[in-house]
Amino acid sequence: MYRRLYTPPLPRPFKYIKHMLLILCCVITLRESTAQPSLEALNPPLVSFNFVANGTSLTSDADYINPFGERYQVRTLMFYVSRIRLSHSVDTNTGYDEEYHLIDFSHAASHTFSVKAPKGTYDTIQFMLGVDSFHNTNGAQAGALDPLHGMFWTWNSGYIFAKFEGLWARSSGVDIPFAHHLGGFRPGEDAQRLVLLTLPPHRIIEVKEQHNPRIEITVEVSRWFNGKHALSLAEYPSVMTPGAKSMLVADNVSTIFSVQ
Amino acid sequence: MKDFSRTTQLYLKGILDVLSKESLSIPRGLTTNSRPPRYLMVVGGLVLFGALFAMTAEPLRSAHRSTLPAGASLLQWETPPGFPPPVYTFASNPLSKEGFELGRRLFYEGRLSKDGKFPCSSCHQQFAAFATYAHELSHGFNDQFTTRNTPGLANLVWAPSFHWDGGINHLEVQPLAPLTAPNEMAESLENVLFKLNQDPEYRRMNAAAFGTPEITSQSMLKALTQFMGMMVSANSRYDQMKRGDIDFTPEEQHGYEIFRDRCATCHPEPFFTDHSSRYTGMGVTSRDSDLGRQRITNDRSDAYKFKVPSLRNVELTGPYAHNGRFQTLSSVLDHYRFRIGNDPLVDPVLTGGIPLDEAQKRDLITFLRALTDRDFVSNENFRDPAHSIKCRADPIRCNSEPHKMGLHR
Incomplete structure (x- = not known):
């Protein structure tokens, strides 16, 4: 009977169990509070790219005339976008959304995607055109950066930041192919370009519940040829490696975007 | 510093005590006597706090780090004596027996090439230290020569770049070059993945190595890298x-x-x-x-x-x-x-x-x-897995008439 009633004292370590639990709770609480502030919003804003040539909607079977009077057709048009950041005035911004997006003219689904943004009003969008040095030098990637998309130079490791292919002819005569594959991340060859677009007053977006704001970015293909430098197809029918030509074309590509 | 380690010891001792039966019979009086001073308790608490903080921080920061799927067996990397630490560390591609075996099979897989005749091993022959034996240039698709002399493969995890011109900056992406070169394997990545995913055995091996049956460019390249990365030659x-x-x-x-x-x-x-x-x-x-x-x-x-x-x-x-x-x-x-x-x-x-x-x-x-x-050149682990299976079944014929066993390449 006596033995039954006897409960042995708690072994020593159990005496501190309350302290340990308290410490664990503190750790968890503090860990939560130091975590990066979340960029998620209930209704993430959508960014979409609308392709036009000389102001009219771009199609792959139509002829267009570039600023040098050269007739061309578009077969392929693809580019990488990342480090998207929405901001308002100088000190309010969403932080960088580091996800990579491959915008492919031939795949409409790739033209629109959502970006992470907390509630707020935004009048500026910026993004990086291209792929940063880290992702160019760290082996097999997945998702938008999967080499399966054909945007990777297999013989000279590195991503093709933007690809523009099609047919062209001077004024009349036989169509011949042109191809601009630009990229380059090494010092002296950097073809990444920062694009910063100010939203006109009627396009300023507000991220809030029960509302899907949209940022419509116009891609004016004709500026690929003369946005910053005059690059006629006669002179630049083919750009296939990182280097000086890639950087010239990248300058132009950084000007094809606008919000109207 | 002394206090820190003593307190840690006390806590550790406490935990060990739970595990041992003796602790259950310690009279209450004794435990009270051995209670550490209050300041040590505080210090100990802080140490524990810090340790837990650090432990919980790590998985958060490395949320994207690949981990082995359940059931996969870890392969231990060993740096040979006198060799520096590798450039490629397998940090984002944890070595496993399953990953290595998938890579090994892919290395000897004809379906990686357009016409099925040019696996990696057609140019990288083990008996020639993974160069092409007695060939200035090697052979590729449609009776073409390769652009350059095939280099031997060994100790690749210490190399900062690959190919004769150093154009490849990372071991994982090297296979993309021969695979797509029109005068080598002449295939497209898309088609290779399509062919491999038709084969249930590859899907099984991919699931065992990476947790999902679908072979992706990333899993294929990481598996090949595990195989090639383990090719260490350090016993001459x-x-x-x-x-x-x-x-x-x-x-x-x-x-x-x-x-x-x-x-x-x-x-x-x-x-x-x-x-x-x-x-x-x-x-x-x-x-x-x-x-x-x-x-x-x-x-x-x-x-x-x-x-x-x-x-x-x-x-x-x-x-x-x-x-x-x-x-x-x-x-x-x-x-x-x-x-x-x-x-x-x-x-x-x-x-x-x-x-x-x-x-x-x-x-x-x-x-x-x-x-x-x-x-290195006779290491069974680097051989064609099909070769190993056939040779175990019939070792004498394997050595005397390998071509009759379909082992000729």
């Missing part, structure tokens, strides 16, 4: 001598001394390459106008430069040079002895060539043969 006579297991013959020792005096600037131990690109006075011929490193850097001063090849297993990897122009080690050395003296563009360390008399040349070659790693 040279390595055995370095470890003190054997002594060099007088000829080998003499050759080693000449080597260290005349060759080691570009071919330093333990990899026998400094991984740099240099112009070694090959000249430009109508047959070979390969720009080499310039093709990668766009820098004219890099014209005709090629990477210094490793000399490990060099006895087996001939013919030599990027274009395979030297059939024998003797002819390579004669090039350095006699032919480059007058070339103004030759790498400065080679100005005037490398003087060697006949006895020195002979002993130098004897030393170079001591870099052959027989264990």
